[in-house]
Amino acid sequence: MAKKPKIAFFDFAGCEGDQLQIANLEEALLDLLGHIDIAAFREVHTGDTGGPYDISFVEGSITRPEDEPRVKEIRDKSKLLVALGACASIGGINCMKNHMPESVYREHVYGDKARWYPTYAARPVSAVVKVDAEVHGCPIDRGEFVRIVKELLLGRTPWIADYPVCVECKIAGNICRYDMGRMCLGIVTRAGCNACCITEGAHCWGCRGLAPHANLDAARYAMQDRAGFTREEVQDLLRMYLGFSQATL
Ligand code: SF4
Numbered sequence: 022m023a024k025k026p027k028i029a030f031f032d033f034a035g036c037e038g039d040q041l042q043i044a045n046l047e048e049a050l051l052d053l054l055g056h057i058d059i060a061a062f063r064e065v066h067t068g069d070t071g072g073p074y075d076i077s078f079v080e081g082s083i084t085r086p087e088d089e090p091r092v093k094e095i096r097d098k099s100k101l102l103v104a105l106g107a108c109a110s111i112g113g114i115n116c117m118k119n120h121m122p123e124s125v126y127r128e129h130v131y132g133d134k135a136r137w138y139p140t141y142a143a144r145p146v147s148a149v150v151k152v153d154a155e156v157h158g159c160p161i162d163r164g165e166f167v168r169i170v171k172e173l174l175l176g177r178t179p180w181i182a183d184y185p186v187c188v189e190c191k192i193a194g195n196i197c198r199y200d201m202g203r204m205c206l207g208i209v210t211r212a213g214c215n216a217c218c219i220t221e222g223a224h225c226w227g228c229r230g231l232a233p234h235a236n237l238d239a240a241r242y243a244m245q246d247r248a249g250f251t252r253e254e255v256q257d258l259l260r261m262y263l264g265f266s267q268a269t270l
Pocket residue numbers: 034035036037038039080081105106107108109113114158159160161
């Protein structure tokens with residue numbers, strides 16, 4: 022019988038919500054386990070049977086100099102490395118701190134324990150090592166994760182949406198948040214989530230990263246000049262998830 026592909030999960034700075042999504046796959050996970058060997062998955066079992074790994078999923082942003090040798094070692098031991106979730110794929114919410122004075126975020130986040138946690142500007146995994154594929158979202162979508170794993174195991178490049186959330190939002194029949202006097206980043210954000218936040222009554226925060234060819238100048242014009250939001254309000258929304266990208270400069 023052919024050897025099963027060896028899969029590993031690793032985490033850096035993040036809440037581990039993406040790994041939790043995978044642990045909660047239930048029947049789909051059992052089905053997947055028939056086709057793969059899990060070498061490391063701290064949220065589910067202890068230990069690591071060691072590399073080389075066929076696919077490593079890396080969750081979380083890189084936020085400390087000492088993260089770099091660790092993620093490089095994972096890269097060296099992995100045929101494919103996949104960024105799992107917004108923190109790993111686009112830098113995500115950890116990058117909010119990149120736009121604050123260091124003293125503010127350190128005091129705010131760590132209080133009098135700040136000296137215990139030396140960090141540098143948060144960044145996505147791709148800023149340090151080559152990434153072969155990304156699973157977007159905060160947290161990731163379980164169904165999309167399973168599809169991407171299957172595509173990778175079949176040797177294919179996983180399909181990811183290359184159009185903005187607005188497309189899925191229109192299909193879902195939602196009223197545009199701008200028509201309700203609210204802001205929404207669906208105009209520049211990569212789709213694939215079925216516009217779930219808007220359908221649930223909220224707006225898009227941009228957790229799946231910028232859509233390819235997103236027109237940021239037009240988006241700023243729509244948000245500020247047309248909808249009347251201030252530059253600060255627009256920047257705050259853009260910096261929630263997109264703090265590593267040029268969108269927030
Ligand atoms: S992307 Fe979201 S769910 Fe995943 S680790 Fe970061 S904060 Fe948690």
